[in-house]
Amino acid sequence: MTNIPFIDIHTHHHRNASEEPCVSVINLFAEDDKMPASRKNTFYSMGLHPWHISSEKVKTGLANLEQSLKNKDIIAIGETGLDRAVDTPMDVQKTVFEKHLLIAQDIKKPIIVHCVRAYPDVVEIYKNLKVNLNMIFHGFGGNLQTAGSLIRHGFYLSFGGDLMKPKKNAAAIFKMLPKVNIFLETDESEYSIGEIYHQAALLMEINVDELKKIIHHNFLNCFGKLI
Numbered sequence: 001m002t003n004i005p006f007i008d009i010h011t012h013h014h015r016n017a018s019e020e021p022c023v024s025v026i027n028l029f030a031e032d033d034k035m036p037a038s039r040k041n042t043f044y045s046m047g048l049h050p051w052h053i054s055s056e057k058v059k060t061g062l063a064n065l066e067q068s069l070k071n072k073d074i075i076a077i078g079e080t081g082l083d084r085a086v087d088t089p090m091d092v093q094k095t096v097f098e099k100h101l102l103i104a105q106d107i108k109k110p111i112i113v114h115c116v117r118a119y120p121d122v123v124e125i126y127k128n129l130k131v132n133l134n135m136i137f138h139g140f141g142g143n144l145q146t147a148g149s150l151i152r153h154g155f156y157l158s159f160g161g162d163l164m165k166p167k168k169n170a171a172a173i174f175k176m177l178p179k180v181n182i183f184l185e186t187d188e189s190e191y192s193i194g195e196i197y198h199q200a201a202l203l204m205e206i207n208v209d210e211l212k213k214i215i216h217h218n219f220l221n222c223f224g225k226l227i
């Protein structure tokens with residue numbers, strides 16, 4: 001196959017910073033954002049981010065999410081998850097996250113997870129709910145042991161700007177992971193998706209075209225044939 005695009009699995013940039021063809025999954029915050037007009041190669045995820053959960057916003061956010069899910073451009077639930085670095089009480093975060101998992105199960109779509117220092121909790125909730133979902137941990141910042149355990153569950157790990165930073169251990173972990181479990185993202189990074197692919201390919205000691213094939217294959221496995 002020729003002309004395989006870059007795939008940016010999680011971004012907050014509404015415009016493609018890269019000059020090259022790119023399929024993007026742009027994040028929408030359920031508590032604030034409305035569905036943008038349809039654009040070529042542009043998909044969306046929507047969810048309540050643990051940073052923005054407040055009692056008044058949960059209800060309106062979930063209502064907006066349910067309403068927006070009718071739009072076929074939303075291909076994933078999220079980002080949603082658990083974050084031990086914010087003030088929102090963990091029990092509230094867990095309740096909201098459970099709701100997202102059940103919605104994702106209901107509509108049979110993948111879920112994009114934001115997780116900070118709460119990996120065991122995320123896995124426990126997932127198991128307790130007995131859901132069966134394609135789950136993508138975006139901006140993976142855990143250690144190798146955590147990565148191994150998430151991969152054993154069949155989850156995907158996505159990496160972005162941290163691959164460029166020698167002090168972060170993302171690069172060291174990334175190159176040891178099975179190719180079938182990875183995605184790449186720009187998130188809020190200043191790097192373009194092309195730059196992130198370039199760095200990731202260097203770390204894997206393959207060329208960018210091979211990496212494009214790997215990520216494209218993973219996208220099809222996770223999302224079905226959307227592109």
Ligand SMILES: [Zn+2]
Binds near residue numbers: 079188
């Ligand atoms: Zn994000």
